[in-house]
Amino acid sequence: xxxxxxxxxxxxxxxxxxxxxxxxxxxxxxxxxxxxxxxxxxxxxxxxxxxxxxxxxxxxxxxxxxxxxxxxxxxxxxxxxxxxxxxxxxxxxxxxxxxxxxxxxxxxxxxxxxxxxxxxxxxxxxxxxxxxxxxxxxxxxxxxxxxxxxxxxxxxxxxxxxxxxxxxxxxxxxxxxxxxxxxxxxxxxxxxxxxxxxxxxxxxxxxxxxxxxxxxxxxxxxxxxxxxxxxxxxxxxxxxxxxxxxxxxxxxxxxxxxxxxxxxxxxxxxxxxxxxxxxxxxxxxxxxxxxxxxxxxxxxxxxxxxxxxxxxxxxxxxxxxxxxxxxxxxxxxxxxxxxxxxxxxxxxxxxxxxxxxxxxxxxxxxxxxxxxxxxxxxxxxxxxxxxxxxxxxxxxxxxxxxxxxxxxxxxxxxxxxxxxxxxxxxxxxxxxxxxxxxxxxxxxxxxxxxxxxxxxxxxxxxxxxxxxxxxxxxxxxxxxxxxxxxxxxxxxxxxxxxxxxxxxxxxxxxxxxxxxxxxxxxxxxxxxxxxxxxxxxxxxxxxxxxxxxxxxxxxxxxxxxxxxxxxxxxxxxxxxxxxxxxxxxxxxxxxxxxxxxxxxxxxxxxxxxxxxxxxxxxxxxxxxxxxxxxxxxxxxxxxxxxxxxxxxxxxxxxxxxxxxxxxxxxxxxxxxxxxxxxxxxxxxxxxxxxxxxxxxxxxxxxxxxxxxxxx
Amino acid sequence: xxxxxxxxxxxxxxxxxxxxxxxxxxxxxxxxxxxxxxxxxxxxxxxxxxxxxxxxxxxxxxxxxxxxxxxxxxxxxxx
Numbered sequence: 001x002x003x004x005x006x007x008x009x010x011x012x013x014x015x016x017x018x019x020x021x022x023x024x025x026x027x028x029x030x031x032x033x034x035x036x037x038x039x040x041x042x043x044x045x046x047x048x049x050x051x052x053x054x055x056x057x058x059x060x061x062x063x064x065x066x067x068x069x070x071x072x073x074x075x076x077x078x079x080x081x082x083x084x085x086x087x088x089x090x091x092x093x094x095x096x097x098x099x100x101x102x103x104x105x106x107x108x109x110x111x112x113x114x115x116x117x118x119x120x121x122x123x124x125x126x127x128x129x130x131x132x133x134x135x136x137x138x139x140x141x142x143x144x145x146x147x148x149x150x151x152x153x154x155x156x157x158x159x160x161x162x163x164x165x166x167x168x169x170x171x172x173x174x175x176x177x178x179x180x181x182x183x184x185x186x187x188x189x190x191x192x193x194x195x196x197x198x199x200x201x202x203x204x205x206x207x208x209x210x211x212x213x214x215x216x217x218x219x220x221x222x223x224x225x226x227x228x229x230x231x232x233x234x235x236x237x238x239x240x241x242x243x244x245x246x247x248x249x250x251x252x253x254x255x256x257x258x259x260x261x262x263x264x265x266x267x268x269x270x271x272x273x274x275x276x277x278x279x280x281x282x283x284x285x286x287x288x289x290x291x292x293x294x295x296x297x298x299x300x301x302x303x304x305x306x307x308x309x310x311x312x313x314x315x316x317x318x319x320x321x322x323x324x325x326x327x328x329x330x331x332x333x334x335x336x337x338x339x340x341x342x343x344x345x346x347x348x349x350x351x352x353x354x355x356x357x358x359x360x361x362x363x364x365x366x367x368x369x370x371x372x373x374x375x376x377x378x379x380x381x382x383x384x385x386x387x388x389x390x391x392x393x394x395x396x397x398x399x400x401x402x403x404x405x406x407x408x409x410x411x412x413x414x415x416x417x418x419x420x421x422x423x424x425x426x427x428x429x430x431x432x433x434x435x436x437x438x439x440x441x442x443x444x445x446x447x448x449x450x451x452x453x454x455x456x457x458x459x460x461x462x463x464x465x466x467x468x469x470x471x472x473x474x475x476x477x478x479x480x481x482x483x484x485x486x487x488x489x490x491x492x493x494x495x496x497x498x499x500x501x502x503x504x505x506x507x508x509x510x511x512x513x514x515x516x517x518x519x520x521x522x523x524x525x526x527x528x529x530x531x532x533x534x535x536x537x538x539x540x541x542x543x544x545x546x547x548x549x550x551x552x553x554x555x556x557x558x559x560x561x562x563x564x565x566x567x568x569x570x571x572x573x574x575x576x577x578x579x580x581x582x583x584x585x586x587x588x589x590x591x592x593x594x595x596x597x598x599x600x601x602x603x604x605x606x607x608x609x610x611x612x613x614x615x616x617x618x619x620x621x622x623x624x625x626x627x628x629x630x631x632x633x634x635x636x637x638x639x640x641x642x643x644x645x646x647x648x649x650x651x652x653x654x655x656x657x658x659x660x661x662x663x664x665x666x667x668x669x670x671x672x673x674x675x676x677x678x679x680x681x682x683x684x685x686x687x688x689x690x691x692x693x694x695x696x697x698x699x700x701x702x703x704x705x706x707x708x709x710x711x
Numbered sequence: 712x713x714x715x716x717x718x719x720x721x722x723x724x725x726x727x728x729x730x731x732x733x734x735x736x737x738x739x740x741x742x743x744x745x746x747x748x749x750x751x752x753x754x755x756x757x758x759x760x761x762x763x764x765x766x767x768x769x770x771x772x773x774x775x776x777x778x779x780x781x782x783x784x785x786x787x788x789x790x
Contacts, residue, residue, distance in 0.1 A: 070747035105775060108749030246739035253746045279776070289763040381778035385766025394767070394778070490767055491744055491783060494776040 011060040011175055012092060013052065016081065016116065017100035018109050019067030020495045022128040025158025026100055027064045028507050030167075035507075047080075048511075055172045063094065066415075071115045071215055072249045074489070075418035079222070085119060086215055087225045088207060096122040096174050098167070103127040103138065103155070106268060110260045111253065113149070114187035118211040122178035123151040124171055130157035141267040148263045150184030159501055187259050188252050190214060193241055200237035204230045218245050279496040283378070292382050299375075303366045304404060307436075311358040318358070322351040341532060349528025352611055353521050356406065359436040361513050363405035367398070368508040372500035377492055384490050390472045391479025392429075393422040394490055400426070400471065403433035407674045408519050409512045411681055419488040425478045427681055428691050431674050432471035434464050434666065437609040441665045444613055444639060448658035466666050470698065520673035527672060528611070531604050534578035546575035578604075592664065592700065593657040593707040595647070605670040612665075613638065656710035660703040667702055669695035722756060722770070722779075722787040730757045731789035733772075741786040749775065756789065 017023040027035070031050025048064040065084070066077035073079045087093065097116060101109035106127070117123055127133075127140070133155065146153045152170045156163035174180065190198060190210050198213035205216060205226075220226060220234040237243070286292055326343045333339040370376050376398055384394030395417045402410035410430050417423040434442075446459050537543070550571040554564040573579050582600030589599045597616070604615040616638060645652040669675070675688040682688070725731050733754045736742035750756075750772050759769040759776070768784045770777050779787075 069749075072743060072747060074744050074747065105749075107773070108775060111747065111749070244739075246743050249743045250736075250739050250746055253743070254751070257746075257751055283759075283769070283776075287760065287762070287769055289761055293763055377778070381762055381767055381769065383763075383766075384778065384780065385762060385764040388766070388780075487740055489741070489744055489783060490778055490780045491748055491750075492778040493748060494769070494778055496776075 009058060011054075011058065011096070012094045013060045013062050013171070014085075014094035014097040014121075015062055015064045015100065016097050016112065017067060018069055018102070018112060020493055021067065021100045021102050021109060022158040023064065023067060023100045024507075025501055025504055026098075026126065026128065026156065027062065028503055029158060029161055029164060031062055054168055054175070058172060058175065060171075060175075062098075063092075068112055070111055070253065071119075072218065072253070074491075076415050076423070082215065082219060083223055083225070085116070085121065086208075086212060086219070086223060088212065090225075094121065096124065096171070096178065098124050098126055098171070099151075100126045100128050100158075103129045103133050103140070103268070104136070104270075107261055107264050110149075110264065111256055113151075114256045114260055115211075117150060117184075118186045118188055119215075120209050120212070122174055124167070124174055125149065125151050125153045126163075126167060127153060127155045128158055130155045130162050131160050137271050139269045145263070145267040147181060147184075148267070149260070150181040152180060186211070187256050191248075191251075193243055194248060196241050197234075197237050197243050201234055204233045217243060218249065279374075282497055283494075286375070287378050287381060292378070296379055296382060299370070300401065303363070303401075306366065307359050307362045307405070310362050314358040315355055318355050319351065322347060322354070337536070340536060341529065344536070345529045345532030346525065348532070348614065349525045350521075352528065352614070353517060353524050355610075356436050357513055357517070360405045360409070360516055361509050363402065364409070364509045364512040365505065367402060368505045369500045371398075371508075372498070372505055374495045374497045377494050380490070380492055381494065388488075390475040391422065391425045391482075392475055393417045393419065393426070393488070394492065396422065396426040399430050400433055400468075403430040403435060403471075406435050406437070406516055406520070407431040407433070407671065408516055408677050411674070411677050412515065414681070419484070419486055421479075421482050421484040421486065422488055424482070424682065424687065425475050427678055428478060428687065429471040429475045431669055431671065431691070431695065432467050432474060432667065434467040435609075435671075437671070438463075438665055440610045440613045442662065444616070444642070445653075445658050445662050445665075447639060448642070448653045449655055449662065463662060463666055466663075470667055474694070474698070519677055520671075523673040523676055527606060531578065531611070531615075534581065535573055535576050538576045538580070542575045543572055546571040591707070592703040593660045593711065595652065598657075598661060602664070602668075602670070605665075606672050609665065609670050616642070656707050659710055660707035663706050664699045664703040666699070667695060668699035719788045720790070722758060722784045722789055723768070723781065725756075725758050725789065727758050727760055730755055732756070733787055734790040735788045737786040737788065741783060745783070745787070748777065749773070750777065750787070756787065758784070 015023055015027055027048065027050065030052055035048055035050035050062045050064070052060040052062045054060055065081050068078040068081045070078070071082050071085075073082055084090070084092070085094075099113045099116060101113065113123065113125065133140070140155070142153050142155070152174060154163055154167045154170050156167055188211065194214050194217075195210070197217040198210050201213035201216045201220075202208060205213070208216065216223060216226070217234055217238055220231055220238065226234070238245070286295060326347050329343050329347070330339060333342070367376070370379075379397050380394030382394075383397050387394055387396050396414070399410045399414050402413055407430050410433075411427050414423050414426045414430075417426060442460060442463055446456050446463075450456055450459050538546075547568050550568040551564065554567050559567065578600055579596070581603065582596040585599045585603065586594070586596040589602070594602070601612045601615045605612045642653045643651070669692045675692060678688040678691060679685055719734070720731075722731070722733075733750065733752050733756050735752055736745060745751075754773050757771040759771050761768060762778070765781070767781065768779045770779050770784065
């Protein structure tokens with residue numbers, strides 16, 4: 001607890017519970033839009049924090065922890081809970097915790113509660129699903145339950161928002177009286193070997209109680225806050241006293257169930273007839289081994305069809321809106337480098353990010369509805385075997401699908417995969433899935449490879465399939481190369497189907513879009529400023545000379561003013577640092593059929609792939625026209641201009657070059673933001689570097705083959 | 712933990728739709744994960760159906776449904 005400047009007390013309140021307990025619903029209800037994302041100290045896992053108003057003078061921060069089953073973690077998500085709650089000297093240590101449990105599954109949902117209770121954390125038990133409880137006629141003896149569990153109990157509903165006032169009141173009471181039921185027995189009494197090792201832990205770690213000490217003994221190998229000395233001493237004690245961690249974990253867990261199961265049975269009476277008929281009936285079809293996969297693929301096709309259909313219009317608005325803003329700024333501000341930086345650098349970079357928001361929002365709207373309903377867990381079940389063959393996990397399906405919009409949020413969704421190798425492979429191959437940034441490039445180039453509209457649609461599908469195949473093959477290779485002793489498991493709860501809570505869906509979409517804008521936005525913005533500078537400046541005098549020459553040429557060919565400006569822009573770009581850079585790297589890409597202009601386009605794609613289209617527009621002197629044409633999404637002017645481009649009387653964008661360029665964009669790792677997120681998630685530069693090397697290497701080889709064969 | 716023998720009946724041997732009671736797990740590593748999600752010795756268990764491609768199992772334990780891999784279902788000893 002901290003004294004805030006306004007003299008009111010600021011409390012830290014943790015929100016804990018099992019996955020599928022309705023924890024996030026409660027968090028959204030309690031904090032509304034006053035939530036933000038931060039990092040847990042020392043780890044890079046996002047945590048959600050929201051302001052919570054209690055009684056007068058009591059301000060609280062509500063911290064949403066990842067869903068966990070136990071303090072013996074199976075996945076990265078759960079480890080966060082353990083390491084935060086064992087670090088008792090941290091200033092972020094919660095004052096109290098709200099524990100959310102699904103009332104209809106209380107017998108299974110109290111394991112973590114009992115562990116937290118033994119940590120000495122003041123707990124408030126929020127029994128969720130009050131609406132279902134009433135519907136099914138479940139009777140609860142709250143007063144007795146409180147006494148026997150040693151914690152205040154409140155019945156709430158994350159769906160209908162009932163019970164929130166009582167929850168706030170009881171929370172305030174708990175803050176003033178952290179131990180309302182003194183004398184409650186601990187759920188677990190330490191056995192002799194446990195006591196012995198816990199004693200050693202206490203001798204090197206001050207202020208911990210028995211159970212905290214025991215957990216440190218179980219997890220000493222990875223707990224980040226231990227000093228080398230502490231780790232050494234505890235490690236010795238564990239080995240010397242024959243402390244069998246896994247066996248003791250199972251025994252402890254079983255004793256806990258034995259302790260609280262009778263309490264639940266005595267205080268919770270459910271009528272005999274439990275009707276879970278709907279879920280069972282739906283699953284008979286949806287998880288059927290033959291029909292299930294077909295339904296899943298149809299659902300996915302529908303999802304992607306919706307993305308491309310619904311996003312088109314808002315994307316047009318954004319493009320023309322930013323175009324208009326850029327024009328307005330240009331005419332309102334005095335001409336000069338600052339205005340150019342603002343419009344051609346920063347605003348153009350922003351446009352490249354914001355234009356993908358509709359697609360990402362729609363994809364995550366649909367995915368989070370499918371998750372809320374409970375369907376995504378079924379998809380993981382259906383495809384786990386197939387995914388395992390490629391070294392992935394059933395849970396990877398969600399990441400791979402999200403990768404169709406943007407790899408950044410997709411990679412962040414892999415944290416639920418418990419096995420490090422499976423999670424790493426998922427992270428490494430997700431960027432192969434064609435994201436929405438590749439789409440504009442495909443649109444411009446696919447017409448040069450095949451002419452017939454029907455064949456173009458097939459080619460589009462082929463490019464997407466190629467990305468999927470690339471991901472799976474790469475995953476298979478990683479599976480063979482990477483070694484791990486860690487066991488891999490699925491063990492996935494399949495929650496009953498429920499109607500989605502739209503509030504939760506809304507918050508998820510908002511959060512994903514925000515993450516994309518912030519994570520990708522930072523990098524893209526910086527890179528677009530650098531690119532702008534490279535494209536606008538050159539060695540002293542060169543730019544001016546290029547302009548003079550272009551104007552002279554324009555006069556001699558009697559070009560109108562628009563064409564003159566385009567010609568000037570084209571020649572200046574050629575003379576700029578960027579143009580010279582393009583010529584320097586041209587030899588590298590020559591075997592793939594790319595000239596310096598395409599090489600520069602590829603280089604500029606590192607800010608974001610779709611920048612390619614913008615760069616090509618500038619290179620080919622189509623700035624004025626393509627801006628006027630921003631609303632039409634098939635870039636007819638650029639395509640026309642590319643078609644007219646010839647070298648020694650031959651078309652530059654012939655079938656071989658265009659196909660080679662397309663293949664390059666399918667496979668190459670050309671997104672700085674994704675690399676940054678991969679670094680964040682894997683905590684080392686090693687993996688993003690490997691990812692960049694093998695993806696770009698694959699792209700180079702594949703393009704080389706395509707170009708040399710087609711040429 | 713109860714001793715486990717090769718001859719013991721495993722969850723995967725149960726015909727789909729039939730119920731059994733969990734007796735033990737083959738090892739502590741899988742056991743510790745199973746008990747934490749609420750799959751316990753003494754629980755009623757039913758194999759509901761198989762996933763495509765000889766993959767996992769759709770399993771019902773005390774009224775809750777789970778997806779388990781073949782190896783996980785093999786590790787559950789039933790009586």
